[in-house]
Amino acid sequence: MYSFDPTEEQQMLIDAVKKYADNDLRPAAHEADESSELPKKLIGKGWELGLLQASIPESYGGFGERNAVTGVLAMEEMAFGDLAGTLAVMTPSLFAVPILLAGTEEQKQTYLPKIIEGDWTPYTAALIEYIFDFDPNELKTTATLKGDEYIINGEKAFVPFAKDAKMILVYANLDGQTQGFIVPKDAKGLTVADDREKLMSLDALSMYRVKLDNVKVPAANRVGGASGLDFELVLASMHIAAASAAVGVANAAFEYSKDYAKEREVFGVKVAQKQAIAFMLAEMRTEIEAMRLLTWEAAWKLDQGREDAANEASLAATGAADMAMMVTDRAVQILGGHGYIREHPVEMWMRNGRGFATLTGLAIV
Amino acid sequence: MPIEFEAPKPITQTQFALKTVAEEMMRPKSRYFDEREHEIPWDYIEFMHTAMKAMGGSALAPRDPSPSSPLPQGEGGRGEGEKDKRPPIGYQLIAAQLEALSWGDVGMYHCLPGGGLGAAAVYSAGTPEQRKKFLARFNEDKPTFAAMCITEAGAGSDNSAIRTRAVLDEKTNEWVINGEKIFVTGGDKSFTDYEKLGRGFIVVWASIDPSAGRAGMRAFVVEGGTPGVKVTKLERKMGIRVSDTAAISLVDARVPFENILGSAKVERSTTGFKKAMATFDATRPLVAATGIGVARAALEFLKEKLAENGVQIRYGLPRQKLTNIEREVIDMDVMLKSAWLMVIKAVWLADNRKPNALESSMSKVKAGDACTKITQKVVEILGPLGYSREFLAEKWFRDAKITDIYEGTGQINRLVVARNILGYSGKDLR
Numbered sequence: 001m002y003s004f005d006p007t008e009e010q011q012m013l014i015d016a017v018k019k020y021a022d023n024d025l026r027p028a029a030h031e032a033d034e035s036s037e038l039p040k041k042l043i044g045k046g047w048e049l050g051l052l053q054a055s056i057p058e059s060y061g062g063f064g065e066r067n068a069v070t071g072v073l074a075m076e077e078m079a080f081g082d083l084a085g086t087l088a089v090m091t092p093s094l095f096a097v098p099i100l101l102a103g104t105e106e107q108k109q110t111y112l113p114k115i116i117e118g119d120w121t122p123y124t125a126a127l128i129e130y131i132f133d134f135d136p137n138e139l140k141t142t143a144t145l146k147g148d149e150y151i152i153n154g155e156k157a158f159v160p161f162a163k164d165a166k167m168i169l170v171y172a173n174l175d176g177q178t179q180g181f182i183v184p185k186d187a188k189g190l191t192v193a194d195d196r197e198k199l200m201s202l203d204a205l206s207m208y209r210v211k212l213d214n215v216k217v218p219a220a221n222r223v224g225g226a227s228g229l230d231f232e233l234v235l236a237s238m239h240i241a242a243a244s245a246a247v248g249v250a251n252a253a254f255e256y257s258k259d260y261a262k263e264r265e266v267f268g269v270k271v272a273q274k275q276a277i278a279f280m281l282a283e284m285r286t287e288i289e290a291m292r293l294l295t296w297e298a299a300w301k302l303d304q305g306r307e308d309a310a311n312e313a314s315l316a317a318t319g320a321a322d323m324a325m326m327v328t329d330r331a332v333q334i335l336g337g338h339g340y341i342r343e344h345p346v347e348m349w350m351r352n353g354r355g356f357a358t359l360t361g362l363a364i365v
Numbered sequence: 366m367p368i369e370f371e372a373p374k375p376i377t378q379t380q381f382a383l384k385t386v387a388e389e390m391m392r393p394k395s396r397y398f399d400e401r402e403h404e405i406p407w408d409y410i411e412f413m414h415t416a417m418k419a420m421g422g423s424a425l426a427p428r429d430p431s432p433s434s435p436l437p438q439g440e441g442g443r444g445e446g447e448k449d450k451r452p453p454i455g456y457q458l459i460a461a462q463l464e465a466l467s468w469g470d471v472g473m474y475h476c477l478p479g480g481g482l483g484a485a486a487v488y489s490a491g492t493p494e495q496r497k498k499f500l501a502r503f504n505e506d507k508p509t510f511a512a513m514c515i516t517e518a519g520a521g522s523d524n525s526a527i528r529t530r531a532v533l534d535e536k537t538n539e540w541v542i543n544g545e546k547i548f549v550t551g552g553d554k555s556f557t558d559y560e561k562l563g564r565g566f567i568v569v570w571a572s573i574d575p576s577a578g579r580a581g582m583r584a585f586v587v588e589g590g591t592p593g594v595k596v597t598k599l600e601r602k603m604g605i606r607v608s609d610t611a612a613i614s615l616v617d618a619r620v621p622f623e624n625i626l627g628s629a630k631v632e633r634s635t636t637g638f639k640k641a642m643a644t645f646d647a648t649r650p651l652v653a654a655t656g657i658g659v660a661r662a663a664l665e666f667l668k669e670k671l672a673e674n675g676v677q678i679r680y681g682l683p684r685q686k687l688t689n690i691e692r693e694v695i696d697m698d699v700m701l702k703s704a705w706l707m708v709i710k711a712v713w714l715a716d717n718r719k720p721n722a723l724e725s726s727m728s729k730v731k732a733g734d735a736c737t738k739i740t741q742k743v744v745e746i747l748g749p750l751g752y753s754r755e756f757l758a759e760k761w762f763r764d765a766k767i768t769d770i771y772e773g774t775g776q777i778n779r780l781v782v783a784r785n786i787l788g789y790s791g792k793d794l795r
């Protein structure tokens with residue numbers, strides 16, 4: 001059967017996330033972007049929504065089960081509030097979800113309860129590399145098995161909260177395959193850069209370069225042990241997370257520019273009464289809906305373990321990235337000069353919008 | 366029910382069956398009829414009529430097109446007494462059927478015998494007696510057609526500008542209709558007397574009170590062969606050439622009083638007209654589905670040709686690593702899949718008796734865009750193979766364009782979407 005209704009539980013969760021996005025994230029977004037600082041309290045409040053906790057089974061200290069559809073529903077709603085805040089709240093997922101998906105029993109027992117018990121703690125992951133032609137499937141950071149240890153070498157970029165992190169899940173190239181390794185932040189040979197990354201957006205999210213110089217970790221620290229992890233599945237979970245965040249940001253820009261167009265007068269009518277503007281809004285709304293549904297379908301296929309789930313997820317990610325760029329660009333255009341001024345959030349969303357094509361690896365559901 | 370994307374069994378079954386029909390009965394004749402405009406595909410019509418009768422009545426014709434008028438028992442609808450716990454999937458099924466047939470040949474899909482839009486109008490605006498009287502014919506031995514006459518030379522998307530008049534002759538209790546209709550899909554097969562066809566009808570939109578504007582607009586059932594009515598022209602078109610598009614003139618055409626759909630009294634409100642227009646909320650995603658069928662045909666053909674020539678599409682790579690053709694194909698996949706999901710959502714809402722005006726129009730906007738862009742791209746990428754009439758790609762390109770035009774152009778649907786999301790009336794946003 002086809003159905004487009006969230007379950008009652010999902011709806012309750014969506015409502016709670018929406019409240020947080022509207023009342024907490026959105027009002028704080030501008031100041032956070034300007035000051036490059038997200039208040040700890042704000043992140044903590046988002047953590048208390050229990051999104052990650054709800055996707056981890058009781059046996060590992062959680063109270064639910066991972067469901068990709070629930071994940072994208074929540075992600076979209078939260079990103080509607082603010083992208084940087086959302087990525088911060090969800091950072092521990094970057095570490096926990098791959099372990100949940102592919103970790104050995106021992107890894108799950110060791111790490112999952114620790115991550116989700118108590119307050120938000122920066123467990124994080126390092127996928128992106130600051131190189132031309134970056135491809136998550138062909139990492140330049142390498143891992144080599146020597147005796148009962150893996151030796152990791154390379155440099156990672158855009159690692160959220162690396163400075164304060166306890167543990168970093170480092171993705172590295174092991175014999176041509178992308179694999180994950182659990183690396184303690186204080187491991188010998190691991191250095192976190194002093195200065196934060198400076199990107200065209202997401203200033204509020206503190207991200208760092210991480211250098212790995214002959215870092216040694218026990219063989220048992222490879223996610224999934226000797227059999228490793230299915231990176232295609234991890235990447236697909238990142239793709240749908242990025243896609244749903246793109247839908248959320250685009251929807252924020254759409255709603256904001258729509259409201260503005262209904263207020264602003266030109267030549268004696270509201271600017272929204274001009275077809276040139278009204279048609280833009282109609283197309284924005286249509287494309288948002290299109291990519292929302294494509295993302296839902298990809299998430300559903302992931303939950304079902306469909307063979308084509310990974311392809312669908314990549315289509316959703318690429319489609320939603322294009323859509324977010326188009327929608328946020330138009331939102332700025334609809335506000336005209338005011339859209340270019342930082343007092344309105346649309347320029348920030350436009351800067352966010354371009355990121356979805358690049359920032360795979362900063363979110364996972 | 367939670368969010369789910371599993372096509373229900375009846376849908377996958379019908380898709381499977383219709384794929385065979387498309388491959389056996391439509392594709393082999395696509396080029397033949399494209400090159401012989403106005404020749405009627407009798408073999409196909411008769412085959413489809415027999416097949417549909419075997420499947421139980423005009424199973425492929427849109428039944429119960431308006432969510433506001435559930436079909437009474439015995440007319441194909443689910444009666445009060447029938448307790449069926451399964452969620453209704455009627456519209457979803459039709460959308461899947463139309464998509465599958467249009468994948469075969471969207472022009473030949475229009476030649477599917479049955480009531481089409483004409484019957485849809487009777488279903489949504491007619492009384493139970495009218496339904497009984499006018500619709501039984503579609504289950505008879507001979508294939509039978511009905512058509513909708515709404516457009517005029519001076520009234521296209523703005524169908525409130527219709528100038529055809531219907532005046533009641535109180536002496537004979539007949540409506541006397543005068544006017545000129547154009548772009549009547551299937552008008553010839555519905556009106557003209559062909560030996561192989563049963564007697565059909567056309568539904569003619571006319572004003573019974575021009576001073577009342579839209580409030581005075583009514584639809585009339587005009588039986589095939591009615592004196593004073595003439596098919597004056599069959600249009601020659603860019604695509605869907607096998608489907609006849611008629612111009613019909615009505616000069617003092619007389620129809621019985623009871624052939625009016627809706628009330629003969631004019632009230633100064635446009636609710637009646639709006640209700641009639643609401644028919645389009647139901648049919649728009651179905652027309653969108655036909656566009657998606659054409660687009661899928663073209664995209665699948667392109668992928669076949671690429672594979673034959675050793676071009677692989679590497680899904681899942683970062684954008685900058687892809688070749689131009691890979692990017693184009695991936696973009697087309699995104700367009701096609703998402704447009705189809707929008708159609709499914711719109712008809713799913715209709716099946717569940719939820720308002721779907723916004724979703725219907727959005728699905729038509731998206732499908733119109735997707736269908737025209739994809740077929741255009743496919744011809745471009747295939748180069749000489751695409752442009753040549755040896756393959757069907759160029760035909761699909763020509764066929765596709767109509768799906769962005771009829772049942773509301775892309776622009777009209779943008780207007781509907783815009784008014785909906787902005788909460789504007791037709792006055793606020795012209």
